[in-house]
Amino acid sequence: xxxxxxxxxxxxxxxxxxxEEEGTVRKGPWTMEEDFILFNYxxxxxxxxxxxxxxxxxxxxxxxxxxxxxLNYLRPDVRRGNITTEEQLLIIQLHAKLGNRxxxxxxxxxxxxxxxIKNFWRTKIQRHMKVSSENMMxxxxxxxxxxxxxxxxxxxxxxxxxxTAESFSQAKTTTFNVVEQQSxxxxxxxxxxxxxxxxxxxxxxx
DNA sequence: AAATTCAGCAACCGCACGTAT
DNA sequence: CATACGTGCGGTTGCTGAATT
Numbered sequence: 686x687x688x689x690x691x692x693x694x695x696x697x698x699x700x701x702x703x704x705e706e707e708g709t710v711r712k713g714p715w716t717m718e719e720d721f722i723l724f725n726y727x728x729x730x731x732x733x734x735x736x737x738x739x740x741x742x743x744x745x746x747x748x749x750x751x752x753x754x755x756l757n758y759l760r761p762d763v764r765r766g767n768i769t770t771e772e773q774l775l776i777i778q779l780h781a782k783l784g785n786r787x788x789x790x791x792x793x794x795x796x797x798x799x800x801x802i803k804n805f806w807r808t809k810i811q812r813h814m815k816v817s818s819e820n821m822m823x824x825x826x827x828x829x830x831x832x833x834x835x836x837x838x839x840x841x842x843x844x845x846x847x848x849t850a851e852s853f854s855q856a857k858t859t860t861f862n863v864v865e866q867q868s869x870x871x872x873x874x875x876x877x878x879x880x881x882x883x884x885x886x887x888x889x890x891x
Numbered sequence: 892a893a894a895t896t897c898a899g900c901a902a903c904c905g906c907a908c909g910t911a912t
Numbered sequence: 913c914a915t916a917c918g919t920g921c922g923g924t925t926g927c928t929g930a931a932t933t
Contacts, residue, residue, distance in 0.1 A: 712903070714927090736918065748918075753902065788921060799921075804900055807923095 711745040715754055719744055723751055724759050757798045764796035768805055776802055777810070 711719075726742040732755065735748030744751065757763070768776075772794055779790040787799035787806075794802065 714901070734918085749904090749920090750902075752919075757901075785922065800901075803922075808899055 709745065710747055712750070715758075719746070720754070720759060723754060727755060727759070753800075757800050762796050763798060765801065768797075768801075772797070773805075776806065780806065 715723075722742050722744055723738070723746075726738060730738070730741075735752040737748075738744075739746050739748045739751050742751075746754075758765075775793060776790060779793055783789050785803075787803045791797050791799040791802050
């Protein structure tokens with residue numbers, strides 16, 4: 686997977702968004718106004734046909750960007766932060782079964798997005814696994830010396846993390862405690878957008 | 892108190908796949 | 913059947929705030 690050189694995306698994106706040239710596609714963080722527009726539009730017209738959403742709503746965003754914003758943030762049933770112990774375990778188990786099929790895993794966790802699960806996995810679990818495997822390596826050096834199989838699979842490009850569930854759930858009971866996360870204070874609450882929905886008297890979505 | 896490092900997360904990109912023409 | 917287009921997915925980047933030095 687050669688993706689190391691290919692993206693410098695967000696910095697450039699932010700700059701262009703600041704310049705705000707006419708007719709160009711906006712990138713980077715969403716503003717509250719944009720959220721408001723998208724939210725309202727989807728309430729009135731429903732999800733799907735994202736390219737049309739992007740055009741018809743007047744947003745200078747790509748359809749992809751609109752979709753992502755809706756799915757990961759604006760959607761009313763989306764739950765953010767505070768991944769419970771049960772959810773953590775479920776993620777581990779599903780990942781052992783499905784590999785990096787984040788959207789599949791997300792389907793088993795109502796309100797969770799593939800992006801959130803993916804981030805959770807990378808930041809919390811993968812990091813933990815790395816530490817564990819380092820510890821294990823040290824331990825092996827001391828004990829036997831020649832066993833190559835570490836028992837840790839850090840997930841290659843397509844493989845499944847066969848042993849991660851086991852090792853994680855073991856470790857979890859002893860050392861791994863995911864810090865309860867605050868939902869991002871930097872962002873306006875989706876609830877702030879809800880009154881619009883009610884004002885419109887429009888209930889046919891959701 | 893200031894500088895530096897680390898961790899978390901939103902959002903981008905490219906690719907793959909499905910459907911329409 | 914071939915091509916175009918729209919959508920979804922997974923990997924990656926880089927900003928930001930928190931923690932540490």
